[in-house]
Amino acid sequence: MKTISRKTIDRALLYIRALENLLKEKRDKISSSELADITGSSDVQIRKDISFFGKVGVPRVGYETKRLKDILENFILQDNIVHIALFGVGNLGKAILKYPGFQTDKIKLVAAFDKAKSKLSKEINGIKIYPVERSAELIKKVHAEIGIIAVPPGSSQEVADIMVKSGLKGIINFAPNCISVPKSIYVKNIDFSIEILSIFSHTQL
Amino acid sequence: MKTISRKTIDRALLYIRALENLLKEKRDKISSSELADITGSSDVQIRKDISFFGKVGVPRVGYETKRLKDILENFILQDNIVHIALFGVGNLGKAILKYPGFQTDKIKLVAAFDKAKSKLSKEINGIKIYPVERSAELIKKVHAEIGIIAVPPGSSQEVADIMVKSGLKGIINFAPNCISVPKSIYVKNIDFSIEILSIFSHTQL
DNA sequence: AATCAATCGTGAAATTCGTAACGATTTATA
DNA sequence: TATAAATCGTTACGAATTTCACGATTGATT
Numbered sequence: 001m002k003t004i005s006r007k008t009i010d011r012a013l014l015y016i017r018a019l020e021n022l023l024k025e026k027r028d029k030i031s032s033s034e035l036a037d038i039t040g041s042s043d044v045q046i047r048k049d050i051s052f053f054g055k056v057g058v059p060r061v062g063y064e065t066k067r068l069k070d071i072l073e074n075f076i077l078q079d080n081i082v083h084i085a086l087f088g089v090g091n092l093g094k095a096i097l098k099y100p101g102f103q104t105d106k107i108k109l110v111a112a113f114d115k116a117k118s119k120l121s122k123e124i125n126g127i128k129i130y131p132v133e134r135s136a137e138l139i140k141k142v143h144a145e146i147g148i149i150a151v152p153p154g155s156s157q158e159v160a161d162i163m164v165k166s167g168l169k170g171i172i173n174f175a176p177n178c179i180s181v182p183k184s185i186y187v188k189n190i191d192f193s194i195e196i197l198s199i200f201s202h203t204q205l
Numbered sequence: 206m207k208t209i210s211r212k213t214i215d216r217a218l219l220y221i222r223a224l225e226n227l228l229k230e231k232r233d234k235i236s237s238s239e240l241a242d243i244t245g246s247s248d249v250q251i252r253k254d255i256s257f258f259g260k261v262g263v264p265r266v267g268y269e270t271k272r273l274k275d276i277l278e279n280f281i282l283q284d285n286i287v288h289i290a291l292f293g294v295g296n297l298g299k300a301i302l303k304y305p306g307f308q309t310d311k312i313k314l315v316a317a318f319d320k321a322k323s324k325l326s327k328e329i330n331g332i333k334i335y336p337v338e339r340s341a342e343l344i345k346k347v348h349a350e351i352g353i354i355a356v357p358p359g360s361s362q363e364v365a366d367i368m369v370k371s372g373l374k375g376i377i378n379f380a381p382n383c384i385s386v387p388k389s390i391y392v393k394n395i396d397f398s399i400e401i402l403s404i405f406s407h408t409q410l
Numbered sequence: 411a412a413t414c415a416a417t418c419g420t421g422a423a424a425t426t427c428g429t430a431a432c433g434a435t436t437t438a439t440a
Numbered sequence: 441t442a443t444a445a446a447t448c449g450t451t452a453c454g455a456a457t458t459t460c461a462c463g464a465t466t467g468a469t470t
Contacts, residue, residue, distance in 0.1 A: 007427075009406050013399045014383075021382065031447065040383050040392075043447090044429060051449055059435040059448045082405045091303045095296040101381060101398035146404055170404035176306060177226060178219070178245055186407045187245075188400060193306040194218045195393060199351055199375035200287045201214050202391045212457075236417065248417090249459065256419055264418045265466040 004075075008049045012072045014039045015046070019069035031062035077106065085111040085144040085168065087159045088151035089119050089129050092174060096150060097124040110142040111135070115155070132162060139166040149173045160187075209280075213254045217277045219244045220251070224274035236267035282311065290316040290349040290373065292364045293356035294324050294334050297379060301355060302329040315347040316340070320360070337367060344371040354378040 018038045022030055032050075033043040050056055050063070053071050057063040073079075086096055089112055096102065102109040103125070113132045114120065122129050130138060139147075147168040151159050156175035163171055163181075170186045173179055176194075181187060223243045227235055237255075238248040255261055255268070258276050262268045278284075291301055294317055301307065307314040308330070318337045319325065327334050335343060344352075352373040356364050361380035368376055368386075375391045378384055381399075386392060 004410075005426080006407065010399075010403050013402050013406075017381065017396070017399065018383070033447085037385075038383060040385075042429080047448060048428080048450085055449070057448050058437095060437050060446050062447070076406050077402065078409075080405070080409075082401055084401065091300040095300040096397070098296045099397060101396075102401075104398075107398055107401055145408060146401055169408040172400055172404060176222065178223070178243055180242075180245075186404055188404050190395065190400070191222070191306075192301070192304060193309075193312055194215075194222065195377055195395070196287055196289060196307075196312055196351055197218050197282065198215050199377060199391055199393055200285070201218075201281050202211065203350060203374040204283075204285075205209075210456075238417085247459080250457095252418060253420080253458080260419070262418050263466065264464075265416050265468085267417070 002052065004052055008052060009076060011039070011041060011045070011049055012076055014041075015049070016069055016072050016076075019065055019072075022065050023069065028065050029062050030065050030068070032057070034062075081105070082107045082146060083142060083144040084109045084146050084148060085113070085135065085139050085142075085163075085166075086148045086150060087113050087132065087135070087163065088149065088155075089114040089116075089124070090150065090152075093150040094124060096148060097127055110144055111138050115151075132159070135162055136166040139168065144168060146170045146172070149175050149179070151175060153177045207257065209257055213257060214281060216244075216246060216250070216254055217281055219246075220254070221274055221277050221281075224270055224277075227270050228274065233270050234267050235270050235273070237262070239267070286310070287312045287351060288347060288349040289314045289351050289353060290318070290340065290344050290347075290368075290371075291353045291355060292318050292337065292340070292368065293354065293360075294319040294329070295355065295357070298355040299329060301353060302332055315349055316343050318343075320356075337364070340367055341371040344373065349373060351375045351377070354380050354384070356380060358382045 015035060018035060032046040035046050036043045053075060056068055056071055084102060084107065086093055086109060089097065097109065097112060101107065109127060112127050112129045113135045114129050115132055119129050120131055145168065147163040149156050149159050149171060153175045156173060156177055157179050160171065160179040160181055164185055173187055173189045176191045178189065179187060220240060223240060237251040240251050241248045258280060261273055261276055289307060289312065291298055291314060294302065302314065302317060306312065314332060317332050317334045318340045319334050320337055324334050325336055350373065352368040354361050354364050354376060358380045361378060361382055362384050365376065365384040365386055369390055376386065378392055378394045381396045383394065384392065
């Protein structure tokens with residue numbers, strides 16, 4: 001039995017997004033090379049990735065847009081809805097609360113927490129802000145799976161510990177430092193400064 | 206002559222960040238395995254990465270924190286200051302304008318642009334917001350190298366074209382679609398929804 | 411001074427990943 | 441119906457990356 005690689009999954013998510021856009025434009029067929037142009041990949045890479053899911057395309061025609069999207073989504077997301085809990089309602093946290101992509105049929109931001117009393121019991125974009133003390137209780141109630149850390153660096157480890165205790169299985173960490181969690185928890189760090197420096201260094205070489 | 210890989214550079218940026226934190230704690234020595242714990246890497250990986258820069262560590266002791274940081278920084282950043290231009294002052298754009306990491310001695314956000322007349326001539330965190338029409342002129346004046354796309358998806362390609370014309374060499378794209386630019390321009394896409402779905406799928410497998 | 415333990419640096423093996431090459435399949439067309 | 445052109449799927453190859461294994465070096469200890 002072949003096993004799918006993380007890179008293939010991440011590219012497949014890109015393909016899904018592109019296929020959704022194509023569907024909006026009523027494109028019902030797409031070739032690997034066109035999809036490659038759109039997603040910045042290569043046609044071979046795309047065929048290779050898709051081949052994991054079986055024989056989906058038809059030679060001389062390409063892939064049926066909707067079918068391909070359904071197959072990828074079914075494998076990767078299995079009509080799950082992803083529920084997010086946000087920690088930290090500063091500038092970035094507010095932007096995340098208002099982010100349209102986090103109130104869709106697949107992804108829902110369902111809870112927000114902050115330490116500052118002044119921010120509590122407010123509501124942003126229909127989401128109430130609760131004290132961090134209630135996070136374990138509320139996260140279990142709303143069945144959140146993924147947590148977002150958008151707190152200042154000094155508090156990120158503390159928040160991460162709370163997240164783990166609350167039963168979250170994956171974390172996006174926007175704080176500019178690494179956090180330590182059990183191996184079973186998946187963490188993705190997004191550090192804006194490092195992204196900038198990385199891009200800059202790439203432009204230098 | 207050996208050439209450094211992109212992955213090594215990106216990890217080195219993580220090391221630099223960790224070393225800065227260690228310096229703040231007055232830690233003047235660090236071993237590869239400790240650094241691995243902090244950054245979520247492995248000791249061998251770290252030694253291998255650092256070996257590119259020569260023999261920096263001393264056996265039985267480890268690396269001198271400041272020296273290692275200096276060596277990595279000197280190679281990757283060469284005491285450059287990175288200047289950023291922001292396109293789109295919506296919720297995310299505002300959060301970026303207020304992000305402390307973008308007003309440091311190494312990274313400076315120096316210009317912000319928006320289409321909406323209502324946002325112009327305002328000032329956020331000391332940065333004035335200009336109309337996109339003036340971007341080429343102003344970006345050249347302030348010598349910005351990196352651009353951030355924080356506009357709605359419909360405008361991202363348009364903005365990308367303007368960025369290229371303005372002479373920016375690298376782009377972070379927060380819009381949820383791919384943009385097409387000349388190969389000489391480096392683009393890093395950050396799509397919050399895709400990040401969430403990626404994490405979610407990792408927690409499922 | 412000799413020995414030991416800790417840590418680095420590195421060549422080689424193993425693994426992962428992307429690319430290329432090419433046969434197989436399908437539609438269009440003469 | 442035979443041929444041609446386009447596109448897929450897959451095997452084999454090559455490149456990049458990580459991991460392993462181990463020798464070399466240093467500081468601590470007796």
